[in-house]
Amino acid sequence: MSSKDFVAYTKSNQEIISELDTDIKSGLSQTEVKKRLEQYGENTLKEEETRSLLQKFVDQFKDFMIIVLLVASVISAFVGYMEGEGPTDSIIILIVVLLNAVLGVFQEAKAEDAINALRDMSSPEANVLRDGEYMKIKSTELVPGDVVSLEAGDIVPADIRLVETNSLKVEEAALTGESVPVEKHAEAVIEKEAGIGDRSNMAFSSTNITYGRALGIVTHTGMDTEVGHIAAMLSSTEKQLTPLQKDQEKLGKTLTYLIIAIAIITFIVGVFLKGFSPIQMLLVSISLAVAAIPEGLPAISTIILSLGTRTMAARNALVRTLPAVETLGSTMVICSDKTGTLTLNQMTVEKVYYDGKLHYAQDPLDNNGKFICSFAFPNDSKVDAQGNVNGDPTETALIQYALDHGMDLKGQLRQFPRVEEIPFDSGRKLMSTIHETDDGRYLVFVKGAPDQLIKRSSSIQKAQEVTAMTAADREEIIEVNAKLGRQALRVLAGAYKIIDEIPAEVTTETLEKDLVFTGLVGMIDPERTEAKASIEKARMAGIRTVMITGDHAMTAQAIAERLTILDPNDSENERHVMTGAQLDEITDDQLAKEVGNYSVYARVSPEHKVRIIRAWQANDAVVSMTGDGVNDAPSLKQADIGVGMGITGTEVSKGASDMVLADDNFQTIVVAVEEGRKVFANIQKAVQFLLSANLGEVITLFTATLFGWVILEPIHILWINLVTDVFPAIALGMEKAESDVMSHRPRTKKDSFLSFGVAPSILYQGILEALITLFVYWYAAEGPMQTSLIGEERHVLAETMAFITLGLIQLFHSYNVKSVFASLFSRNPFDNKWLNLAFLVSGAMLLGVVLIPGISQFFDVHALTAGQWGIVVAAALSIVVVVEIVKFIMRLSGFADKYNQ
Structure with missing residues (x-):
């Protein structure tokens, strides 16, 4: 007989004794125990295979954007060698890549192993009857057929069919989610379809005896127990890529294809149409490619996410994996456990x-x-x-x-x-x-x-x-x-x-x-006073709250009505409540079609929770799941973001989670969602800033090539990328949340960094940057600007003015991207002290290459007169004026409302 296939709760006491071939008066003999240990194995849970530190480190380099950056590092080293400027930019890119890898490994190293936590829950000893005598043994030595005595205070050492009970109550919250200890009855025979919480003749491994005494027969051990079943589900559940990871991968691939295409076209135009030498155009094309790659984006994203984790930690949300910060912001559905999260877990x-x-x-x-x-x-x-x-x-x-x-x-x-x-x-x-x-x-x-x-x-x-x-x-x-x-x-x-x-x-x-x-x-078990307000706030933010509990349907419905998860004025709320038994009667496809009709699930098993989450995910919803028990672990891992409980949560549930609530409070989830939205908005601002700046550089170089101009040297492009990209982008990650951040709908899986008006903004702002830079170059090189310089000297002056203009444009533009459509002056434009500092530091590094003797020669730039400085600053500052005008037109025409949902 296979222990795994043995449905003990459907059988009478005599059938159990007979089928397990045991004796309730004397127990098993030592000889029989030895045979069964060989047949069933020890009463332990299998450990999940762990990856070495080196494997974790290597895995960090499998991201497409990281591969692109490694290629860019090699290209930068080549350009530096050809120009005699050294591998500075290449080294910087490598540092960025290594920093990301180290941070990624560090985050993984901090995560507890959920399977090991399950093993730690095992009872260390059991009071078992063998050869007619009771003895204390290690729970790992239990086998099916062993007769075990249980009393108040014991941890149940295996799955046990009760044959004698005396006022027995078992606390099963970690396994079923039910907040009140369950009364057990040895004489009961249960139907096969009954859920775990309804199997009143069973005591399950890792639950706690709170009252009374009992005698029972071990029916399942190790991985065949209900806890073992959860462990198997947990190890087989694959973690989903977060929206942020998907966005970065998609953006990296798109940018790479575009950059390669533009670099090839630029090379062909320069060599075959404008007569530049192949070596010169190769360097220009490579410089253009390096300029177009936002090499700082992965590091900036990591830094912004890290800042988000610090803010969340201060508000009782402890994030275990960095991408989880942003995933919270895209949450559409919060599947919440009832006991301890929405309620106080206190009768x-x-x-x-x-x-x-x-x-x-x-x-x-x-x-x-x-x-x-x-x-x-x-x-x-x-x-x-x-x-x-x-x-x-x-x-x-x-x-x-x-x-x-x-x-x-x-x-x-x-x-x-x-x-x-x-x-x-x-x-x-x-x-x-x-x-x-x-x-x-x-x-x-x-x-x-x-x-x-x-x-x-x-x-x-x-x-x-x-x-x-x-x-x-x-x-x-x-x-x-x-x-x-x-x-x-x-x-x-x-x-x-x-x-x-x-x-x-x-x-x-x-x-x-x-x-x-x-x-x-x-x-x-009353609802938390702040949970109702938080659910309403989530609803205003377009987030659906779904309650999943092991309690009975009537209890679940009443709590849901009190919390407004269900409309308290609706007399037919039963149609929005589904039980585990009803779930068993429908297929996964049916559930995916109907999942939006239900807001409460009662008497559910761990498998049901995973099915509910998958049904929402099948509808392209980003799902957050909260839980505190062993039974919640598989669903916490399946969800886009699993949220464990810090106070009442088991180590298993914490280990399977992406985030842990230090105060076990639903309100903290909503606070974390708000922070997650801010984090995404700030990463989006960094993306808008970097890509519009890089697009400006690409259009500038490509257009200049069409006109036969050499407008910027490779070192100029690399220096602009170094000093004007990273610091302002990081500072944008410290922006305060916009006031309406929780009045927007959640972003869908189809939305990306370029959604919500960012793509058109990048396009027109990049074109503006290029036009202003090209105008300054033309005005200085061939236009009516008054200067006594001629020939090569005037060309160097024009290059210098174009170089400084492009750099300053990007610094001024960093203020434009504080909001996609709102006016810069709708609030204090200088309320971000870090952006102000980044502007000053980056500006000093940019201007220093012109103003500091010795360095200026290295960069091959020309000193500027006061009038020329005035032209450069006025041209750069014009980006703010023009963008403000465009934003005003967008708001006036209703174009902004189209995106600002």
Whole structure:
């Protein structure tokens, strides 16, 4: 028999014992254990193959843009050698490439291995019955058929079919996402289609026993467990390329083809039409190619992303991979886990019913000692010295409610000590305790399921008076219970009675009857107060929030309505809620077509979460997934950006995530999305600046070649690229977010760096830069500019003026790209101190080659008169004036609105 194919929860206890060939009284023999260890292997998870540091480093050079830069480095070295200028530019490009590789490896090295984290969750020991004796063994030595004893505080060491249970509760949140510990029943036989959260006769590996005791038989170990299944899914899930990575690859390829074409055309025109020497035109063509390549873009993108990670970290969003910063900005759908992210993961009393009236939990609680005691006394939670309440989440909520209303619980329990009890039992769904009073009599307090307590109550307390419970009272209690249930509240009832002596035999029959009904308590894991506002803000930004949870459909729907994920005024919200069972009935293609109709998924398994994400991705949506449990790991890895929880999250979920929320708060995701949008906008500004500048250079050189001019030397082009590209582009990455950044729709997968009006802006701005530079050269070389220089000297002067003009144009233009369509003067144009500094530093380096003796000779430039400086500065500054006019026309004509969605 294959352990993997064995569906244990569908079988009775006797079938389990028979099929696993074990003995519930004596367990397996050591001889049999040895055989089964050879058959099934150790109870461990397989490790994922890890890449060496060298492999990670080499992988960084597989990006197309990086390959282009390496080629550019070789070309630059050749130009430097031919011109006798040395390999400076080549070295700079290599430094940029190496910096990117080192940063990439560093980011990978910081990431935890999710599979190893899964292995670390394994229980170190198990209490197992072998050869008729219980013994502690390493959990790795467990085999199918082993009989294991479980009790409160244990971590379940393998997947176990329960054969005996005593008030057993298991906390499965990490595996199912359900916020409340699950009651287990050994006698249950479950249908095959049931989800993990509904398999009440099973205890799963790596979950926690919170209450009671049990005996069970190991059915699955290692990779055959539910946790092992998740580990297999996790290792087989391929991480998607981020939009940023796709954009850079696409942009790199497009630019490369264009640059090669332009360089070839320039060479042909120069040699065959204008009669320049092949060597001269080869150098010009290569210089043009190097000028056109935005070699600083990868490094600038990395720097801008790194700055984004620092900003996000300060706002509780810890980014583990750099591209994730920008991916957040393109998020269209946030698939969010409910428990701990949208809710507090803390059961809280919300409404109470007593004295025949429904009250909010925060309302004053006067003269209702019996009511509050009926929930606080039959309760096993403990209050520590710091005032923290520890225990079962439901019971701690009741104690916290009592404490919040001023109850001196410890003092009360000293006055009325517990002398006897009937523990909670999942069959009768009640817990009772007996407390001695000062007059020698006894108080009995009972809490439990309302339907059970109503049947056992003969009286009711209202306004401190005890009267016989009437049919109308019962109907009212049942109605209130149903009303609270429809609001997804977990409802418990309380009752009490006074007895003269403790029965000889304390049983449910002798004690839990003729009770005085005190009231109802409705509890829920409440939504975070800021989550609702954040969901609405995300909606305004065009981002859809989808809730995925292991809870029941009614609970999920109620929370979704409270958070406005579902319209709270829609009476037919059930049609927007899908359960895991319903998911199993449709194909992936059907789900992809219908996924937009559902905003809530309940009772889902890890496979369901991955299917939901893939369905959205099939519709070209960029999907963010949040989660904290082991069950979330595959979907976190499948999503375009996985978001783990820093406080409640398992190491597994953190390891599979691209970003971790230090405060487990949905609001932080929306903050991170806003930062991601700013990061993309700033990278886009850098792209616009670099490409418009490079296009200006390309058009200048190509047009000059057509006219037979030698307008710029290779060293001039390389120097402009060095001093006017990098610093302003990095400074643009530090721009503040534009005020309307969260009022735009998310960018789609079809959008790129050149979308939203950037492409036409690059085109007209590059043409403007070239026209201004060409005009200055013509004016100085052949136009009416007054100068006594003639021949070669006038040509050198014209080259110098064209060189400085082109460089200054790019520096002034860096202010233009602060916004694609908005006027530079719509806000303080000098509000970016880093851009101001970059302008001054780059300007000093550019002008220094003309003004500093010795250096000017190296660059073969001519000194300028005051009048010539005036022409150069005025021409360069004109780029701001002309772009402002064009932007105004674009806004006035509605052209800007076409892109500014």
